[in-house]
Amino acid sequence: MPRAARAQHDAEWAARTPAPPLREAAGRQGRALLRLAAAAWPGALAEYVSTSSKTPRPIVLGLLARIAQLDPRRVACVSLYDDAATCLAAVPKLYAIDAVRVSGWLIELAPLIDRLADEAAAATVLPAPSAPLLDVRAVAHATNTRRLFAT
Numbered sequence: 001m002p003r004a005a006r007a008q009h010d011a012e013w014a015a016r017t018p019a020p021p022l023r024e025a026a027g028r029q030g031r032a033l034l035r036l037a038a039a040a041w042p043g044a045l046a047e048y049v050s051t052s053s054k055t056p057r058p059i060v061l062g063l064l065a066r067i068a069q070l071d072p073r074r075v076a077c078v079s080l081y082d083d084a085a086t087c088l089a090a091v092p093k094l095y096a097i098d099a100v101r102v103s104g105w106l107i108e109l110a111p112l113i114d115r116l117a118d119e120a121a122a123a124t125v126l127p128a129p130s131a132p133l134l135d136v137r138a139v140a141h142a143t144n145t146r147r148l149f150a151t
Contacts, residue, residue, distance in 0.1 A: 003051050009062075010054045019135035021142035023056070030055035037064050073121035080113045080120075081106075090149060 017023050034055060037045050044067050049055070058079075065075040088106055092099045
């Protein structure tokens with residue numbers, strides 16, 4: 001992918017993610033995903049890493065999907081599963097509950113994740129240009145003195 005196209009993707013993502021805390025979190029997640037990618041596909045994203053300071057997770061995920069030759073449904077499935085697993089990983093840290101039980105919830109979510117992945121893969125436009133309440137909550141959370149997790 002040409003450098004100009006990568007820069008355009010980064011800029012379009014940033015325009016849809018106005019809250020600085022969400023941009024920072026997506027950058028951390030993207031860098032973690034890049035470390036995983038480096039182990040699975042050494043050097044495959046070296047050019048992107050050298051030309052992007054943002055490395056947001058959605059862009060990195062898309063680049064990895066291209067390298068792995070995943071179809072849109074599989075990309076949606078990976079993204080949805082990762083989001084669900086990330087959220088559920090917080091539950092045992094907040095409540096006295098067995099992590100195995102929480103893992104069971106993720107298994108129970110599989111049919112929903114599959115249905116949502118089908119819907120996402122079939123979509124021809126974004127369901128919404130932005131998610132303003134997520135941005136508002138992220139900014140409020142970032143300034144909360146009783147934060148438990150990074151946004």
